[in-house]
Amino acid sequence: MTKTILETKNLTKIFGNKFVAVQNLNLKIEAGTIFGFLGPNGAGKTTSIRMILGLIKPNEGEVYIDGTSIKENRNKVLQKVGALVEGPAFYDYLSARDNMKVFGAYSGNITEKRIDEVLEIVGLYNRRNDKAKNYSYGMKQRLGIAQALLNKPELIILDEPTNGLDPYGIQEIRVLIKQLSRDLGVTVLLSSHILSEVEMICDKVAIINRGQLVVTGDTKTLLNSEKKIYEVAGSDKTGLNDILKSEKNITLIDSKENESDSICFYINDGTPEDILVSIVNKGARLKSYSPKKITLEDFFFQVTREDE
Amino acid sequence: MKYLSVELLKISKSIESKISYLFTIVMVFIIIISFKMGDTSGVSNIDSVFLTLGNFNRYIMIYFVMILMTSLVVANEFNYGTYRYLMMRPVSLKQLLINKYIALWIFAGIILLLTSIVSFLVGTTLFGTGVLHGENQIELSQPLLRFIIFYIGTWINTFFIIQLTTYISILLKNNINTIVVTFSAIFVVLFLTRFVSDSILDFTPINYITLKPYIFNASIDWSHIIFGILITQIYGAFFSFLSLAKLKREDVG
């Protein structure tokens, strides 16, 4: 049985006695998995991550990392964690190497060899003696990932790690995350707005909205079990849209998001064939009518919109 | 002192430390040369050392240098955003603060030593060798001992300004604001001392900013020196306690 590396129980945070940023968050992340943590802006993702890392004190609830409560034994717990949260931060006037030395000293017993190793992993070894202020944003992002890897953590939390990276960089990070999980058994908690990336690499996802956990589970299972999406195209998109709006058994997916001629919808009740007959009888002139593979992005919109 | 080496690394590689060294050397030259252009009969190289160290205290220049460096080491953690990355590590807040204090204190010692050495060399060049003179040009015995007391006493007392500035840095979380507010606060307090009697000021660090009055008599006033250092450390410890309490209580922004 796989051990639980991270568990949150009823985690709640209220700011200023009024604003509930996170409410009763219950997460369970198994060791060795890549876990996607998603949500719209302002949903409470960063607040949750900060509570997990002990940067913010929760009003209620507990965080357990590898079975140990962060409240009771913060130092022991943080030895197993590495994180990149809300963007990288460095001492601008120091070189990459010196920055790693500083963070390494605070992580405890990080050797020069390990510093060189992590810089090599993120592709900054050749620029290790350059001052951090001369780095591009993408390079700073890589250096941020490097500092998270310094202490060989069991759990690594990455908040938008591919921000500012070019396509090659994004691919490298994707490969790195997979390697960490597969080869080293590191658990990765990944928060990202690039849902296609999350869908590609995460074993499980959790979606949070307005401070509450909306759904959590295995990525593939969630996407397969959801309602089917159908895509229909016609010669007159506006007319077709009006006809579809009048259908009671379907929910239209906002056509503003769909720039092509096709319109997508979920079937709430009935069969696809019944819907097809109904819209044709109402005068729709169709070019195509077919099921659409549901992506994480579709799922995300559906789940967060339903929640509103 | 696990983090002392990296704190010293941060200080040594900063432009602020280079400016402090430059400022120190320039100020020594300016003080001694200005003095040379005045009435300088009977002034020796040893006198010039006490002259510059005394001026560094009297015009709170050493305080200004330490305010600058403390804001670099403490306030900049919030400016750069590196504080949250330190707090994600198994770091004890108490250890973190202590290591920062010690690193800054070592830096203060270096600055004062640099001041003394440069003053001695410039003084020897301009005034030649001689004895130490006190008030009304009386010769004072044990110049080396007096220098050691003056140096160590001043050095220990810089701890207070480090602790005060750290507290203000933690409150304001911005290096410029820290420099301006701390500097201004010290000026205001020094101004207010005109209206307070010495008997009250004896229980504050104000009367021990410079230890010269207790060293420059025929006999060294040991009780005042030791008492002064103790009082200054008590006030410093109070600000340290406030700093630690504030950091422990608040969320990491």
Added chain:
Amino acid sequence: MKISMVHLIRTELHKTLKMQIVRIIFVFSLAFSLLSFLGDARTSAFSIPLSSISNLTQTLIIVAFISFTAYIYGVELQANTLKIIRSKDISCWKVIGAKYLTAFIVVLIFIMSIWLIDIILAVTVFPMADFTVKYDSNIILARDGMLFVLLAFLFEAMPLFLVSCISLTITIFSNSTVLGVISTIFIFLMSKILESVHALKFLLPSYHLLIWKDIIRAQPDWYQVAAKLVVILIYCVILYLLSLHRYNTMEVKH
């Protein structure tokens, strides 16, 4: 569409007056000036603002207060907006000119606020009587007091503007607000010490901080005032031109 200087200055002023540090400094300096109410028994209301300006300038604390105007340019460095400004169709001389003029206006508001608070509080507590100053044995008549004190504060804005110019110029050259602030304070500390060298006195910026002394006298020394103003103006123009050259030729990397 060409952007006018007035519009630029208004924008800069709006930005500056909303900064936290500006508000802190205003409060601090007003509180400091109220300390003039303490001390020896006052017989005239005019001695309060006089004491205030004396404390501020002779202790050099006003340099620490005014050097914050480095933020007028420093905010662009902090917020990374320099690249946005440089990409707009605004002449460099207007950009830097607006910053310097804003600094002057802020300094004027700063010093005149202190004057206003001091004089209002002083006249409610003390009578507007004749008074003397330590550096002049003659009595200054009450009928001249209000005007002289007002002019002293008004003219004091010029050396304070010089402080601001030094602070801004160093910030523009070094691309660092911290360096701008601390270097300004260092310069004035060194200048104060160098005042003991009489030959250099008139060239030193700290010497001109005491321009108010030439006005608050039984017979104001307008020749000295004019001479000091000319020196200050020359320094300010040189600093502006240096800043402009630097701003024109520098690369905006961030």
